[in-house]
Amino acid sequence: MAEERVGLATEGAATAAPSTAKGSGLDLIELTKVFPGGTVAVEDFNLHVDHGEYVVLLGPSGCGKTTTLRMIGGHEFPTSGEILLDGQSLVHLPPHKRPTTTVFQHFALFPHRTVLDNVAFGLKMHGVRKQERRRQAMEALEMVGLVPLADRRPRQLSGGQQQRVALARVLVTQPKALLLDEPLGDLDRLLQLRMRVELRNLQRQLGLMFVHVTHNQEEALSMADRIVVMNDARIQQIAEPVTIATKPETELVARFMGDNNIIQGRVASREGDRLIIENGSVRASVVAPGDPRAVGDEAVVSVRAAAVELDLNRSGAGELNSADCEIVFVEFLGDLVKLHLTAEGERMLAKVPGERYPSLRGREGEKITITWKEEDVQLLGR
Amino acid sequence: MSNSSAGDGTPHLDVTEIEQAEELVEQRVPSTEHALGASESAARTGGGWITTVWAAPGFAWLGFYLIAPLVFIVLVSFWTYQVGAKSGFVADWTFSNYSELFRDSTYWNNMLSSFYRSLIAVVACLVFGFPVAYFLALKVNSLRNQIALFVFALAPFWTSYLTRSVAWTYPLMGREGGLNQVLQKIGIVNEPIEALGFSETSVTLAMIQLYVLFMITPLFFTLSQVDRTALEAARDLGGNWWRTFREVILPQTMPGVVIGSIFIFVLTMGEYGTVRVIGGNAISSVGTIVQSRVEIAVQYPQGAASAVLLVLALVLGVFVITRFSNLREDL
Numbered sequence: 055m056a057e058e059r060v061g062l063a064t065e066g067a068a069t070a071a072p073s074t075a076k077g078s079g080l081d082l083i084e085l086t087k088v089f090p091g092g093t094v095a096v097e098d099f100n101l102h103v104d105h106g107e108y109v110v111l112l113g114p115s116g117c118g119k120t121t122t123l124r125m126i127g128g129h130e131f132p133t134s135g136e137i138l139l140d141g142q143s144l145v146h147l148p149p150h151k152r153p154t155t156t157v158f159q160h161f162a163l164f165p166h167r168t169v170l171d172n173v174a175f176g177l178k179m180h181g182v183r184k185q186e187r188r189r190q191a192m193e194a195l196e197m198v199g200l201v202p203l204a205d206r207r208p209r210q211l212s213g214g215q216q217q218r219v220a221l222a223r224v225l226v227t228q229p230k231a232l233l234l235d236e237p238l239g240d241l242d243r244l245l246q247l248r249m250r251v252e253l254r255n256l257q258r259q260l261g262l263m264f265v266h267v268t269h270n271q272e273e274a275l276s277m278a279d280r281i282v283v284m285n286d287a288r289i290q291q292i293a294e295p296v297t298i299a300t301k302p303e304t305e306l307v308a309r310f311m312g313d314n315n316i317i318q319g320r321v322a323s324r325e326g327d328r329l330i331i332e333n334g335s336v337r338a339s340v341v342a343p344g345d346p347r348a349v350g351d352e353a354v355v356s357v358r359a360a361a362v363e364l365d366l367n368r369s370g371a372g373e374l375n376s377a378d379c380e381i382v383f384v385e386f387l388g389d390l391v392k393l394h395l396t397a398e399g400e401r402m403l404a405k406v407p408g409e410r411y412p413s414l415r416g417r418e419g420e421k422i423t424i425t426w427k428e429e430d431v432q433l434l435g436r
Numbered sequence: 437m438s439n440s441s442a443g444d445g446t447p448h449l450d451v452t453e454i455e456q457a458e459e460l461v462e463q464r465v466p467s468t469e470h471a472l473g474a475s476e477s478a479a480r481t482g483g484g485w486i487t488t489v490w491a492a493p494g495f496a497w498l499g500f501y502l503i504a505p506l507v508f509i510v511l512v513s514f515w516t517y518q519v520g521a522k523s524g525f526v527a528d529w530t531f532s533n534y535s536e537l538f539r540d541s542t543y544w545n546n547m548l549s550s551f552y553r554s555l556i557a558v559v560a561c562l563v564f565g566f567p568v569a570y571f572l573a574l575k576v577n578s579l580r581n582q583i584a585l586f587v588f589a590l591a592p593f594w595t596s597y598l599t600r601s602v603a604w605t606y607p608l609m610g611r612e613g614g615l616n617q618v619l620q621k622i623g624i625v626n627e628p629i630e631a632l633g634f635s636e637t638s639v640t641l642a643m644i645q646l647y648v649l650f651m652i653t654p655l656f657f658t659l660s661q662v663d664r665t666a667l668e669a670a671r672d673l674g675g676n677w678w679r680t681f682r683e684v685i686l687p688q689t690m691p692g693v694v695i696g697s698i699f700i701f702v703l704t705m706g707e708y709g710t711v712r713v714i715g716g717n718a719i720s721s722v723g724t725i726v727q728s729r730v731e732i733a734v735q736y737p738q739g740a741a742s743a744v745l746l747v748l749a750l751v752l753g754v755f756v757i758t759r760f761s762n763l764r765e766d767l
Contacts, residue, residue, distance in 0.1 A: 127672060128671075128672075129668055129671075129672070148671070148676075149668070149671040149672045150671050150672070150674045150675055150676055154672075155672050155673060156668075156672050158665045158668065158669055159665070160663075160665060162663060162665035162666045162668065162669040163666065163669075164666055164669075164670070164684055165663070165666075165688065166687045166688050175670070175673055175675075175683070176673035176674055178683070179670075179673055179674035179675045179679055179683075180674050196448070197446070197448045198448070198449050198451070199448070199449060199451025199454070199455070212458060214457075214458045215458075218449065218454075221449075223669075223673065224672075227673060227674065244457050244460055245454070245457045245458055247457070248453055248454050248456075248457035249454065251453075252449045252450055252453065252454055253449075255449075255450070256447055256448070256449055259447035259448070
């Protein structure tokens, strides 16, 4: 139903050249931030974001995603690199002169002002007359459904309502890019799930560029047109959610996204472009054109837990793309069952539909063989 | 998925869905509003007598050391001065202490000059104290450094009041004091500056130096309450430094400004020690008048009446300060 947006930057652009389309949209070029103590927060960050695109910066805390967002907003100054919006450099502009606005993590509302005055604040700063800013602020409150609460103080509102005030407050200034720092982090889970859909919907209706920072994988997958996975100050992978989920490029992405089986082994044989990777009874094949590895070299592959099939009578034992495992724990999660396994001392995971729970419960300690298809095997880089 | 309830095509959030989710959440996590309401009513109803018992020693203390002497002073101010009587007065009701005082232009001139001095001290303490408090609360990043620097700023208070006054007076101030000598040595002035001697200026400067911490402290604590991300948000929304200060920081700091101003006003208006030490006999204040009436002339009723009027002036001043700001609403 929604138009699928294919980013201009190539997938896995960590090392690729920045997009040449510098006329329109946001460009971050070789952005680096080193803090005074010598800590490298962001290193060599390259990204192009189109107008109307929803990009999520995803990574564990301390990976540099928030620092990147703050550099776009002007709250941190890059040590080196360039930030362009529609071809115009933002690097030397203070926050109040940038056409970007931020939804801060804990909403950062002004406690001494009413909801209406909070929303009208940006307009006041831009010299809009009182009547006009009141009208526009009311419109913004209408948009987030808070008109009846216009005269309240922020502390009289629930977390979800405060979040909507924060949203109205930034949208009223009509920014060219909206920056969101963990915008759903303070909300209760149920509300978070609802807000994901609604926020994404609103962004589509507005056609506005959103750059959203989160450490929540599910949130990133559900909301983004493109996800930028970061770790340790660097970009690990830039791709659409489906690619991030099914084709992680690095071990870090595979581990961080969770529910991936990581197989660390050695190349047992090579037939043309097909590598057979082995770790004891665990054997996986992957087609990797141009991969320089020879027999005996180390290799790491991943297989999604949801792509794993159970072979309860172990007819496929010893085959290619299978592993002999022991069941450690059967975890029932309603719609699905997670089977926690070990193979060759490594933890493995299988996810199967919840209906299969009756046939699996209580089978901890038993031997089982799991299988998967070659196309579900992903060769990982470092 | 995009079941836009308002079909006018303007972008909006589907609020009904959000509010349904929020309602479910509320059942488990009461909103701040509910929580506040609950704690308020608990404070109003529950444990009333326990609170009373806890507060009793405090009230007794206040009663014995504040209310009782005050009542006594008011009584004495309406009694009659009599030479030779035990402690110099008899308990005969009279209004003459006040009527004399109302005609006493020296007293009123001193009241006025004390008020004027206090006003300057309040403004000066605000002007000098605010940047210090602002720096401590909003520019120093770790709580540890904040506390360390704050304690350091309090260091002058570790020495006693008198030591500081004296240290200020003789080596530094005065016609032949250090400051004047230095200024003459480096050739800025040829003659000693009289204002640095026993003068109004010296007294005011000394008071500012002695009391500025009573301004810095409340300002520091209110500024510390200001949410720093809210300041970033203000800048983000287009506020430059000054607008952010004016629109976001200052309104939230008003309680500190008011409390600091009350401190400085009350402390300086009733001052007599600093005036005596720094001003010598050249400068007087309402405080020194009360002191000389009581200690030198031993005219308790007259002294009491001048003290009562001073207290009334202080109360009036505090009332005006709180009126000027909407402190009650902010607190």
